[in-house]
Structure formats: C-alpha cells, structure tokens
Amino acid sequence: MSFSIAVQTQDFDIGHEYAELVAGDTAVGAVVFFVGRVRDMNHARDVKSMSLEHYPGMTENILQNILDEAKARWELIAAHIVHRVGELQVGDQIVFVGVTSAHREHAFQAAEFLMDFLKTQAPFWKKELTTQGSVWVEENVKDVDASKRW
C-alpha cells in the first residue's frame, strides 16, 4: 500500500487516504496531497457535469511509470494516486495525489511532478456537459509547459 495507484468510479475519502499514507511509519516528517475537483466554469462555459473516459490497461501502466519515476527522483516513503472515471458532478473530487517523505521539499516536488505528468501522459479524457451542450475538453498548453520543467 505504500506506493499504489487506483482508477475507480467511486469517490475517495481524504481522511482515509491520509491515514493509509502515514500508517505505521514514524519516519514520515512531511505529507503533501493534492485534490483536483470538477469546476463549475471552464473557458467561460457553464459546466453541469462531466464524463471521464480512460484507456483501461494503459492508464494503469502510465500511472505506475510516473510513480516509479518519482520514486527514482526523490526520497519518498509513500505515494498514492487515485483517479476517478465515469460520470462526475460539479464539485466532485476527480483526482488525489498524496506523497510522504522525511522532509517537505521531496514531498512537495514529487507531488507536483506526479500531477504534471499525470495531466500530460495518463490517458484520461474529459467531456463536459454544459448549458451549450457537450464539449470535449481541449489540451491545456500550460499543462504541457509545466511538465517540461522536470
């Protein structure tokens, strides 16, 4: 459980994830986590809900690759990625990335790295249901630039 990934339709609980991340390890001095949520507004479109598709098999491969890369680059004690798929409503949680380390620099950097690469590598696609109909979300150039700094 110390390094794990999950792709699931069901919601996740931050308290539970936190407890799992730090369970039984008193060497953990820093915990960083990120939660991504469904926004009500995107590119001036009024979002009602969202459908999240992925490529089963490849998604898990890529998330595992990203996690392995983070383990190689930073001194991590545990890391956990959870990404939801299926139908999501405004305000719902989409993604969880949690990282623990002895010191905060490693945890902060690894968490950012994991999110930057997840956003540009992992095969997920968002389709928003808006007041103007359904719209596939376009690639964000800022995300591509962010992934290049590593």
Place this chain on the structure above:
Amino acid sequence: MIRVLFLAQLREQLGAAELQVVAEDVVSIATLKQYLVAGHPHWEQFLSNSKLLVAVNHQYAKADVALKTGDEVAFFPPVTGG
C-alpha cells in the same frame, strides 16, 4: 490480426470504436494509417492531425514502430485528465 482502437473524441469523429486489421497488410503505424484512410477516405482529416497520439500495447509509440499480429494499437487525442 491487429486490434485497432479509437478513443474519446476521435471515436466520435470517425464513428468507429474498434476494428481488426490483418497484420500482413500493415508494417508500421504509418502504413496502418494509410491503410485506414484508403478504406475510409473521410477519416484522413482526423488521422492526419499532428496532435493525435498513438499507443502500441499500452505504451506510447512513434509512427515508425513495427507492428505484428496480436498487437493492440490505439489512436487518441491529447489527454485531459487530472
């Protein structure tokens, strides 16, 4: 046979989710694309999109990657998760 998948917006643009191609008819991603366009001319505008991504057996692949029977090839648009 080679299993070919079209995902997300590309699936809707092509009106196809999956098809099978005889491995002898294609040797690489590039020739697979040519083969698909030959059979479906209206797919060209979508399959020639330079932003399109390709995976072979669940790993990202370049156009010159060789294909063999049993491979799974997926074409899809830039990813937007997270």
